[in-house]
Amino acid sequence: MLHLLAQEEAQNPLLPETAELVVGLLCFFIVFGILGKKLLPNIQKTLAERHDAIEGGLERAAQAQAEATRTLEEYRAQLAEARHESARILEQAREQGAVIIAEMREEGQRQRESIIEAGHAQIEADRRQVSVQLRQEVGRLATDLAGRVVGESLEDTARQSRVVDRFLDELDAKAEQTQGAAT
Amino acid sequence: MSAHTLLAEPGCHIRQDCAFPAPGLQSFNFDPIFSVGGFDFTKPMLLAVICTVLVVGFFWAAFNKPKLVPGKLQLAGEIGYSFVARSIAREVIGKKGDKYVPFLTSIFFFVWIMNIMSIIPLAQFPATSRFAYPVALAALVFITYMFLTFKTHGFRGGVKNLVWISGLPKPLVPLIVLLEFIQNVITRPFTLAVRLWANMFAGHMLIVLFSIASWYLLTPTFLSVVAGGSFLLAAFMTAFELLIQFLQAYIFTLLASIYISGALEEGH
Numbered sequence A: 001m002l003h004l005l006a007q008e009e010a011q012n013p014l015l016p017e018t019a020e021l022v023v024g025l026l027c028f029f030i031v032f033g034i035l036g037k038k039l040l041p042n043i044q045k046t047l048a049e050r051h052d053a054i055e056g057g058l059e060r061a062a063q064a065q066a067e068a069t070r071t072l073e074e075y076r077a078q079l080a081e082a083r084h085e086s087a088r089i090l091e092q093a094r095e096q097g098a099v100i101i102a103e104m105r106e107e108g109q110r111q112r113e114s115i116i117e118a119g120h121a122q123i124e125a126d127r128r129q130v131s132v133q134l135r136q137e138v139g140r141l142a143t144d145l146a147g148r149v150v151g152e153s154l155e156d157t158a159r160q161s162r163v164v165d166r167f168l169d170e171l172d173a174k175a176e177q178t179q180g181a182a183t
Numbered sequence B: 001m002s003a004h005t006l007l008a009e010p011g012c013h014i015r016q017d018c019a020f021p022a023p024g025l026q027s028f029n030f031d032p033i034f035s036v037g038g039f040d041f042t043k044p045m046l047l048a049v050i051c052t053v054l055v056v057g058f059f060w061a062a063f064n065k066p067k068l069v070p071g072k073l074q075l076a077g078e079i080g081y082s083f084v085a086r087s088i089a090r091e092v093i094g095k096k097g098d099k100y101v102p103f104l105t106s107i108f109f110f111v112w113i114m115n116i117m118s119i120i121p122l123a124q125f126p127a128t129s130r131f132a133y134p135v136a137l138a139a140l141v142f143i144t145y146m147f148l149t150f151k152t153h154g155f156r157g158g159v160k161n162l163v164w165i166s167g168l169p170k171p172l173v174p175l176i177v178l179l180e181f182i183q184n185v186i187t188r189p190f191t192l193a194v195r196l197w198a199n200m201f202a203g204h205m206l207i208v209l210f211s212i213a214s215w216y217l218l219t220p221t222f223l224s225v226v227a228g229g230s231f232l233l234a235a236f237m238t239a240f241e242l243l244i245q246f247l248q249a250y251i252f253t254l255l256a257s258i259y260i261s262g263a264l265e266e267g268h
Helices: A002-009 A018-151 A157-182 B003-008 B043-063 B072-092 B095-119 B132-163 B170-216 B223-264
Strands: B034-036 B039-041
Touching: A018 A157, A018 B043, A018 B072, A018 B095, A018 B132, B043 B072, B043 B095, B072 B095, B072 B223, B095 B132, B095 B170, B095 B223, B132 B170, B132 B223, B170 B223
Parallel strands: none
Antiparallel strands: B034 B039
C-alpha cells in the first residue's frame, strides 16, 4: 500500500497520458464526425425549413391582411361614392320637386286668375244684358203706363187705385217672368 | 488501488486500527480493466467511450429523421443545439459563427456528459478529471484558433493578430508583444485545459472525501452524527457538482468560441 502510494504520488497529474489523449481525441472525433457531418446539418435544414414555413405563413397572413385591407378600402370607397351619389340624386330630386311645385303654383295662380277673369267677364256681360233689358222694359212700361194714364179717365179713386193695382200686379208678374227667364 | 475499492472494504472504520483512507491522486488512477499489448484500457477510457455513445446516440435519436413539428426528443435536442448555436456561437462570434456550431456543439455536449458522469451511480467519475481529456479538446480548440488566425489574416496578419495591439507608446511595445504572445499562444490553451480539469478534479475529490469520511465515521458512537453531516455534505456537493459540470462545459465552449471569434476578427 505504502509502496503503491509512493509510486502514485510520484506521478504528475498535469502530465497527460498518451493512451488517454488518443482515446479522448478518437471519441471526440467520432462525436464531431457524426454530429457535424450528419446530425447537425439535418437539424439545421429542418430548422431552416421550419423557419421558412413559419415566415412563409406570416408572409401569407400579411398578404391576406393586405388584401383584406385593400378590399375594405374599396368597399369603403364604393360606399362613400354610393352615399355621395344618393345625396346628389336626392338633392337633384329636391330641386326638381321645388321647380315642379313652383311651376304648379304658377300654373294654379294663372288658372285661378283666368277663371276669375272669365267670371268677371261673364258677370259684366250679364249685367250689361240685364241693364239693356231693364232699360227696354222700363221704357216700355213707362210708355204703357203713360198711355193708360192718358187713355182712361180717372173718374174715381177706386178705379184709379184699381188701375194702379193692376199695373203693379202686371209689373210684378213681368218682373217674375223676367227673373224666370234670366235664371 | 483506488478509493473506490477502499470504500468497498466494509471493515474500515475509525478506532478500528484503520487509518483514514484519504482520497488523493490515487483516487484518479485506475487499474486497467484489460490490457492489450502495452495498451491499458481503464475506467476513464470506458467512460469516454460510453459518453461518446450517449452523445451520438442521443443526437442520432433526436436528429436522424428530424420533423418539421418536433417530437419530445427532437425538441430536447433542438433546445440543446439552439443553446450552443444562439447563446454561444451567435452571441460571441455573430453570423460568421454559424460554421463552427457543429464543432462547438460537439465540444459542449461531449464535455458536459463526461462531467456529468461524476455523479452518475456506478460511473461516479468524470473522465475530464484525467488531464488528458481536457488537453485533447483544448489542443483541438487551439489548433482551430491558430488555423483560423492564419487563414483569415495570412502569416503576417496572423502574427500581428496574435501579438500586436495598435496605438501603444513605443517603449511599451516589446513588453506588450511578449505578454500578448504568452497570453494568446501559451496561457490560453493551457488554462483552457487546466480550468476544466481542475474543476472536475476538485469536485470529484470533494465528493470522494465526504463519501469516504461518512463511511469511515459511521460507528456506533456519537461520531455517527458527524458521519451524517459528512453524508449530507456529500449529497450537497453532488448537487453542487451538477451545476459546476454544466458551467465548466459552458465555459469551455464559450472560451473556444471567443478564441474563434478573436481569430476571425480584424486586428485589435
